[in-house]
Amino acid sequence: MRRVILAIVGTVTGLVLLLSFKTQGTGSLSSPPAAISDGTAGTTGTGTTGSAGSSTVTGDSASTRFGPVQVQITITNGKVTAATALTYPTSNSRDRQINAYAIPVLNKEAVAAAGAHIDMVSGATYTSEGYATSLQSALDKAGLT
Numbered sequence: 001m002r003r004v005i006l007a008i009v010g011t012v013t014g015l016v017l018l019l020s021f022k023t024q025g026t027g028s029l030s031s032p033p034a035a036i037s038d039g040t041a042g043t044t045g046t047g048t049t050g051s052a053g054s055s056t057v058t059g060d061s062a063s064t065r066f067g068p069v070q071v072q073i074t075i076t077n078g079k080v081t082a083a084t085a086l087t088y089p090t091s092n093s094r095d096r097q098i099n100a101y102a103i104p105v106l107n108k109e110a111v112a113a114a115g116a117h118i119d120m121v122s123g124a125t126y127t128s129e130g131y132a133t134s135l136q137s138a139l140d141k142a143g144l145t
Contacts, residue, residue: 069130
């Protein structure tokens, strides 16, 4: 009878320890991913025009299941020349791991695309959808719909 009780207590203790164990991510995102640009200089503040005919426009924040996503674009001569995500989910190590990969890809897609119809990033569906929504908002504000 003693062995049975000891085995049950040991099993329950092991399960509690196992289920309460939290893993650390493989890396952390200490700074946001860099904006993707085509090299055009002369960008200025939100909604203003620089000497080279460029402007920076910030899209509305898009709510996702894991947190808000907000995109800022730079437009030069009617073309998106740079894009960056200002806000995106980073509340836990998994969010940071996913978005460390997804955000640079989405920034590149936004510059390459002619609109908000960008390719989604596998494994970052919610962030991709929020990014596209905020990107469309920025394009609307810039008059590039």
